[in-house]
Amino acid sequence: MNANPPQTVRSADRESAAPLVELSDLTVRLGERTILEHLSATIWPDELVGIIGPNGSGKSTLLRVILGLIRPSSGEIRFRGAPLGRGNPRIGYCPQNRSFDPDLPITGREFVGLGIDGHRWGFGLPDARRAARIDQALEAVGVSHLGDAPLGRLSGGEQQRLGIAQALLGDPSLLLLDEPLASLDVRGQREIVDLIDRIRRQRHLAVLFVTHGVNPLLDVMDRVWYLAGGRAAIGPVREVIRSDVLSALYGSPIEVFEVQGRLFVSSPDEWAHHSGDGGAKK
Ligand SMILES: Nc1ncnc2c1ncn2[C@@H]1O[C@H](COP(=O)(O)OP(=O)(O)OP(=O)(O)O)[C@@H](O)[C@H]1O
Numbered sequence: 001m002n003a004n005p006p007q008t009v010r011s012a013d014r015e016s017a018a019p020l021v022e023l024s025d026l027t028v029r030l031g032e033r034t035i036l037e038h039l040s041a042t043i044w045p046d047e048l049v050g051i052i053g054p055n056g057s058g059k060s061t062l063l064r065v066i067l068g069l070i071r072p073s074s075g076e077i078r079f080r081g082a083p084l085g086r087g088n089p090r091i092g093y094c095p096q097n098r099s100f101d102p103d104l105p106i107t108g109r110e111f112v113g114l115g116i117d118g119h120r121w122g123f124g125l126p127d128a129r130r131a132a133r134i135d136q137a138l139e140a141v142g143v144s145h146l147g148d149a150p151l152g153r154l155s156g157g158e159q160q161r162l163g164i165a166q167a168l169l170g171d172p173s174l175l176l177l178d179e180p181l182a183s184l185d186v187r188g189q190r191e192i193v194d195l196i197d198r199i200r201r202q203r204h205l206a207v208l209f210v211t212h213g214v215n216p217l218l219d220v221m222d223r224v225w226y227l228a229g230g231r232a233a234i235g236p237v238r239e240v241i242r243s244d245v246l247s248a249l250y251g252s253p254i255e256v257f258e259v260q261g262r263l264f265v266s267s268p269d270e271w272a273h274h275s276g277d278g279g280a281k282k
Protein backbone atom coordinates (compact mmCIF):
# COMPACT_ATOMS: atom_id res chain seq x y z
CA MET A 1 0.00 0.00 0.00
CA ASN A 2 1.12 3.50 -0.59
CA ALA A 3 2.21 4.80 2.81
CA ASN A 4 0.20 7.90 2.14
CA PRO A 5 -2.95 6.96 0.29
CA PRO A 6 -4.66 9.74 -1.58
CA GLN A 7 -6.51 11.80 0.92
CA THR A 8 -10.20 12.12 0.73
CA VAL A 9 -11.77 15.51 0.81
CA ARG A 10 -14.91 15.31 2.87
CA SER A 11 -17.07 17.76 1.04
CA ALA A 12 -17.05 19.39 -2.35
CA ASP A 13 -16.55 22.85 -0.87
CA ARG A 14 -13.24 21.72 0.62
CA GLU A 15 -11.93 21.23 -2.88
CA SER A 16 -12.39 24.91 -3.60
CA ALA A 17 -11.15 26.12 -0.20
CA ALA A 18 -7.48 27.03 0.19
CA PRO A 19 -5.57 24.56 2.33
CA LEU A 20 -4.44 25.75 5.75
CA VAL A 21 -1.43 23.45 6.08
CA GLU A 22 0.23 21.34 3.40
CA LEU A 23 2.83 18.74 4.25
CA SER A 24 4.72 17.50 1.21
CA ASP A 25 6.81 14.37 1.33
CA LEU A 26 8.00 15.04 4.84
CA THR A 27 10.68 12.86 6.37
CA VAL A 28 11.79 13.42 9.97
CA ARG A 29 14.87 11.83 11.48
CA LEU A 30 15.85 12.19 15.10
CA GLY A 31 19.33 10.95 15.87
CA GLU A 32 19.76 7.73 13.92
CA ARG A 33 16.06 7.00 13.68
CA THR A 34 13.55 7.82 11.01
CA ILE A 35 10.41 8.82 12.87
CA LEU A 36 8.20 9.91 9.96
CA GLU A 37 8.76 8.98 6.34
CA HIS A 38 7.42 10.49 3.12
CA LEU A 39 4.40 11.99 4.82
CA SER A 40 2.06 14.10 2.74
CA ALA A 41 -1.22 15.59 3.89
CA THR A 42 -3.39 18.65 3.59
CA ILE A 43 -5.21 20.22 6.52
CA TRP A 44 -8.28 22.29 5.65
CA PRO A 45 -9.18 25.48 7.51
CA ASP A 46 -12.14 24.25 9.54
CA GLU A 47 -11.55 20.57 10.14
CA LEU A 48 -10.92 18.51 13.23
CA VAL A 49 -8.42 15.76 12.57
CA GLY A 50 -7.77 13.05 15.15
CA ILE A 51 -4.16 11.84 15.23
CA ILE A 52 -3.94 8.25 16.42
CA GLY A 53 -1.15 5.71 16.66
CA PRO A 54 0.75 3.56 19.13
CA ASN A 55 3.31 4.93 21.57
CA GLY A 56 6.39 6.16 19.76
CA SER A 57 4.71 6.38 16.36
CA GLY A 58 5.61 10.05 16.03
CA LYS A 59 2.38 11.85 16.96
CA SER A 60 4.08 14.42 19.21
CA THR A 61 6.93 14.73 16.75
CA LEU A 62 4.46 15.54 13.97
CA LEU A 63 2.93 18.37 16.01
CA ARG A 64 6.37 19.73 16.87
CA VAL A 65 7.34 19.68 13.20
CA ILE A 66 4.20 21.64 12.27
CA LEU A 67 5.05 24.10 15.05
CA GLY A 68 8.51 24.57 13.59
CA LEU A 69 10.23 23.19 16.72
CA ILE A 70 11.71 20.25 14.80
CA ARG A 71 13.08 20.62 11.29
CA PRO A 72 12.18 17.89 8.83
CA SER A 73 15.14 16.17 7.16
CA SER A 74 13.40 16.57 3.85
CA GLY A 75 10.09 17.74 2.50
CA GLU A 76 8.19 20.91 3.02
CA ILE A 77 5.46 22.44 5.15
CA ARG A 78 3.39 25.31 3.87
CA PHE A 79 1.03 27.35 6.00
CA ARG A 80 -1.58 29.24 3.99
CA GLY A 81 0.56 28.71 0.93
CA ALA A 82 3.79 30.14 2.39
CA PRO A 83 6.71 28.06 3.64
CA LEU A 84 6.55 27.55 7.39
CA GLY A 85 8.75 29.97 9.25
CA ARG A 86 7.72 32.99 7.24
CA GLY A 87 5.14 35.32 8.67
CA ASN A 88 3.05 34.47 11.68
CA PRO A 89 1.14 31.22 11.27
CA ARG A 90 -0.84 31.70 14.51
CA ILE A 91 -0.72 28.19 15.89
CA GLY A 92 -1.97 27.36 19.38
CA TYR A 93 -0.30 24.40 21.10
CA CYS A 94 -1.08 22.30 24.17
CA PRO A 95 1.88 20.02 24.83
CA GLN A 96 1.58 16.46 26.15
CA ASN A 97 1.86 15.44 29.80
CA ARG A 98 2.16 18.70 31.56
CA SER A 99 2.15 18.04 35.25
CA PHE A 100 2.51 20.74 37.80
CA ASP A 101 3.97 20.70 41.26
CA PRO A 102 1.06 21.15 43.71
CA ASP A 103 2.99 24.00 45.32
CA LEU A 104 3.81 25.80 42.08
CA PRO A 105 3.29 29.47 42.97
CA ILE A 106 1.34 30.41 39.86
CA THR A 107 -2.36 31.14 39.40
CA GLY A 108 -4.68 30.08 36.61
CA ARG A 109 -4.57 33.61 35.14
CA GLU A 110 -0.79 33.76 35.24
CA PHE A 111 -0.55 30.40 33.50
CA VAL A 112 -3.03 31.36 30.77
CA GLY A 113 -1.17 34.67 30.34
CA LEU A 114 1.96 32.77 29.32
CA GLY A 115 0.20 32.18 26.02
CA ILE A 116 0.24 35.85 25.09
CA ASP A 117 3.86 35.90 24.25
CA GLY A 118 5.36 32.83 25.73
CA HIS A 119 8.40 33.10 27.91
CA ARG A 120 8.25 36.86 27.96
CA TRP A 121 5.28 36.65 30.31
CA GLY A 122 2.99 38.86 28.34
CA PHE A 123 5.16 41.97 28.34
CA GLY A 124 4.32 44.20 25.43
CA LEU A 125 0.54 44.31 25.69
CA PRO A 126 -1.06 47.05 27.77
CA ASP A 127 -2.18 45.57 31.09
CA ALA A 128 -5.88 46.19 30.53
CA ARG A 129 -5.90 44.53 27.09
CA ARG A 130 -3.87 41.66 28.36
CA ALA A 131 -6.26 41.15 31.29
CA ALA A 132 -9.29 41.32 28.99
CA ARG A 133 -7.83 38.69 26.66
CA ILE A 134 -7.11 36.37 29.55
CA ASP A 135 -10.67 36.87 30.84
CA GLN A 136 -12.09 35.99 27.43
CA ALA A 137 -9.97 32.86 27.17
CA LEU A 138 -10.94 31.70 30.66
CA GLU A 139 -14.58 32.23 29.80
CA ALA A 140 -14.27 30.40 26.47
CA VAL A 141 -13.20 27.23 28.24
CA GLY A 142 -15.63 27.64 31.15
CA VAL A 143 -13.18 28.31 33.97
CA SER A 144 -13.63 32.00 34.77
CA HIS A 145 -13.83 30.99 38.42
CA LEU A 146 -10.32 29.50 38.40
CA GLY A 147 -8.35 32.62 37.53
CA ASP A 148 -6.98 33.08 41.02
CA ALA A 149 -6.69 29.41 41.91
CA PRO A 150 -3.22 27.91 42.41
CA LEU A 151 -2.51 25.95 39.22
CA GLY A 152 -0.87 22.97 40.89
CA ARG A 153 -3.89 22.28 43.11
CA LEU A 154 -6.39 22.04 40.25
CA SER A 155 -7.72 18.78 38.83
CA GLY A 156 -6.35 17.32 35.61
CA GLY A 157 -9.44 18.43 33.69
CA GLU A 158 -9.24 21.97 35.09
CA GLN A 159 -5.55 22.21 34.20
CA GLN A 160 -6.34 20.92 30.74
CA ARG A 161 -8.92 23.67 30.23
CA LEU A 162 -6.42 26.29 31.35
CA GLY A 163 -3.91 24.85 28.88
CA ILE A 164 -6.49 25.18 26.10
CA ALA A 165 -7.23 28.76 27.20
CA GLN A 166 -3.51 29.48 26.99
CA ALA A 167 -3.33 28.03 23.48
CA LEU A 168 -6.32 30.17 22.40
CA LEU A 169 -4.87 33.48 23.53
CA GLY A 170 -2.97 34.19 20.34
CA ASP A 171 -6.24 33.84 18.37
CA PRO A 172 -4.89 30.86 16.43
CA SER A 173 -6.19 29.50 13.14
CA LEU A 174 -4.74 26.09 13.98
CA LEU A 175 -4.87 24.37 17.36
CA LEU A 176 -2.50 21.49 18.11
CA LEU A 177 -3.57 19.41 21.10
CA ASP A 178 -1.27 16.63 22.26
CA GLU A 179 -3.27 14.06 24.22
CA PRO A 180 -5.54 16.46 26.06
CA LEU A 181 -7.63 13.46 27.18
CA ALA A 182 -4.81 11.64 28.97
CA SER A 183 -5.55 11.06 32.66
CA LEU A 184 -9.18 12.19 32.34
CA ASP A 185 -12.09 9.90 33.12
CA VAL A 186 -14.73 9.22 30.49
CA ARG A 187 -16.88 12.15 31.54
CA GLY A 188 -13.87 14.50 31.64
CA GLN A 189 -12.87 13.30 28.17
CA ARG A 190 -16.36 13.95 26.85
CA GLU A 191 -16.34 17.48 28.27
CA ILE A 192 -13.01 18.36 26.67
CA VAL A 193 -14.03 16.87 23.31
CA ASP A 194 -17.32 18.83 23.35
CA LEU A 195 -15.49 21.99 24.37
CA ILE A 196 -12.97 21.71 21.55
CA ASP A 197 -15.69 20.93 19.02
CA ARG A 198 -17.70 23.98 20.13
CA ILE A 199 -14.69 26.29 20.09
CA ARG A 200 -13.52 25.19 16.66
CA ARG A 201 -16.96 25.76 15.19
CA GLN A 202 -17.32 29.17 16.83
CA ARG A 203 -13.86 30.32 15.78
CA HIS A 204 -13.51 28.40 12.51
CA LEU A 205 -10.35 26.75 13.74
CA ALA A 206 -8.60 23.73 12.36
CA VAL A 207 -7.69 21.29 15.13
CA LEU A 208 -5.15 18.48 15.17
CA PHE A 209 -6.13 16.41 18.19
CA VAL A 210 -3.75 13.66 19.29
CA THR A 211 -5.51 10.95 21.24
CA HIS A 212 -4.65 7.45 22.23
CA GLY A 213 -7.85 5.97 20.92
CA VAL A 214 -10.31 6.81 18.21
CA ASN A 215 -13.57 6.41 20.14
CA PRO A 216 -13.71 9.66 22.12
CA LEU A 217 -13.50 11.64 18.85
CA LEU A 218 -15.85 9.53 16.70
CA ASP A 219 -18.74 12.00 16.88
CA VAL A 220 -16.78 15.15 16.17
CA MET A 221 -13.80 14.45 13.94
CA ASP A 222 -13.82 15.04 10.22
CA ARG A 223 -10.85 12.83 9.47
CA VAL A 224 -8.40 10.58 11.22
CA TRP A 225 -4.65 10.49 10.70
CA TYR A 226 -3.25 7.14 11.70
CA LEU A 227 0.52 6.88 12.25
CA ALA A 228 2.43 3.62 12.51
CA GLY A 229 6.01 2.64 11.81
CA GLY A 230 6.91 5.97 10.24
CA ARG A 231 4.01 5.80 7.81
CA ALA A 232 0.56 7.30 7.88
CA ALA A 233 -2.93 7.12 6.46
CA ILE A 234 -5.32 10.05 6.55
CA GLY A 235 -8.98 10.09 5.64
CA PRO A 236 -12.52 9.69 6.97
CA VAL A 237 -12.63 7.33 9.95
CA ARG A 238 -14.38 4.51 8.11
CA GLU A 239 -11.87 4.64 5.28
CA VAL A 240 -8.81 4.49 7.55
CA ILE A 241 -9.80 2.45 10.63
CA ARG A 242 -10.21 -0.69 8.54
CA SER A 243 -8.47 -4.03 8.75
CA ASP A 244 -6.96 -3.81 5.26
CA VAL A 245 -5.70 -0.23 5.59
CA LEU A 246 -4.19 -0.70 9.07
CA SER A 247 -2.70 -4.09 8.20
CA ALA A 248 -0.92 -2.50 5.25
CA LEU A 249 0.23 0.37 7.42
CA TYR A 250 1.62 -1.83 10.17
CA GLY A 251 2.89 -4.50 7.81
CA SER A 252 1.16 -7.22 9.84
CA PRO A 253 -2.44 -8.37 10.25
CA ILE A 254 -4.64 -6.02 12.23
CA GLU A 255 -8.31 -6.57 12.93
CA VAL A 256 -10.80 -3.78 13.39
CA PHE A 257 -13.95 -4.59 15.35
CA GLU A 258 -17.01 -2.50 15.81
CA VAL A 259 -19.07 -2.99 18.96
CA GLN A 260 -22.07 -0.76 19.59
CA GLY A 261 -20.69 1.99 17.42
CA ARG A 262 -17.24 1.91 19.03
CA LEU A 263 -14.18 0.84 17.13
CA PHE A 264 -11.56 -1.51 18.49
CA VAL A 265 -8.24 -2.20 16.86
CA SER A 266 -6.51 -5.51 17.55
CA SER A 267 -2.83 -5.08 18.18
CA PRO A 268 0.27 -7.08 17.47
CA ASP A 269 1.80 -8.25 20.79
CA GLU A 270 4.19 -5.36 21.11
CA TRP A 271 1.28 -2.97 20.89
CA ALA A 272 -0.97 -4.94 23.16
CA HIS A 273 -1.48 -1.83 25.27
CA HIS A 274 -2.92 0.01 22.33
CA SER A 275 -6.61 -0.36 21.67
CA GLY A 276 -9.15 1.71 19.89
CA ASP A 277 -10.51 2.82 23.22
CA GLY A 278 -10.03 6.16 24.84
CA GLY A 279 -7.34 5.00 27.22
CA ALA A 280 -7.74 7.34 30.15
CA LYS A 281 -4.25 6.30 31.29
CA LYS A 282 -1.48 4.85 29.20
N1 LIG B 1 15.48 13.87 20.21
C1 LIG B 1 15.24 12.60 19.88
N2 LIG B 1 16.22 11.79 19.40
C2 LIG B 1 15.96 10.51 19.03
N3 LIG B 1 14.74 9.94 19.10
C3 LIG B 1 13.73 10.71 19.56
C4 LIG B 1 13.92 12.06 19.99
N4 LIG B 1 12.73 12.55 20.38
C5 LIG B 1 11.83 11.54 20.23
N5 LIG B 1 12.44 10.44 19.74
C6 LIG B 1 11.80 9.16 19.41
O1 LIG B 1 10.87 9.41 18.39
C7 LIG B 1 9.81 8.46 18.48
C8 LIG B 1 8.50 9.18 18.35
O2 LIG B 1 8.27 9.93 19.51
P1 LIG B 1 6.94 10.74 19.75
O3 LIG B 1 7.05 11.39 21.08
O4 LIG B 1 6.67 11.60 18.59
O5 LIG B 1 5.88 9.56 19.77
P2 LIG B 1 4.34 9.61 20.16
O6 LIG B 1 3.58 8.97 19.05
O7 LIG B 1 3.95 10.98 20.55
O8 LIG B 1 4.30 8.62 21.42
P3 LIG B 1 3.36 8.66 22.74
O9 LIG B 1 2.05 8.01 22.36
O10 LIG B 1 4.10 7.84 23.72
O11 LIG B 1 3.22 10.08 23.18
C9 LIG B 1 9.99 7.75 19.81
O12 LIG B 1 10.49 6.46 19.56
C10 LIG B 1 10.99 8.60 20.54
O13 LIG B 1 11.80 7.82 21.39
Ligand SMILES: [Mg+2]
Nearest residue numbers: 059060061096
Ligand atom coordinates in the same frame (compact mmCIF):
# COMPACT_ATOMS: atom_id res chain seq x y z
MG1 LIG C 1 3.30 11.85 22.24
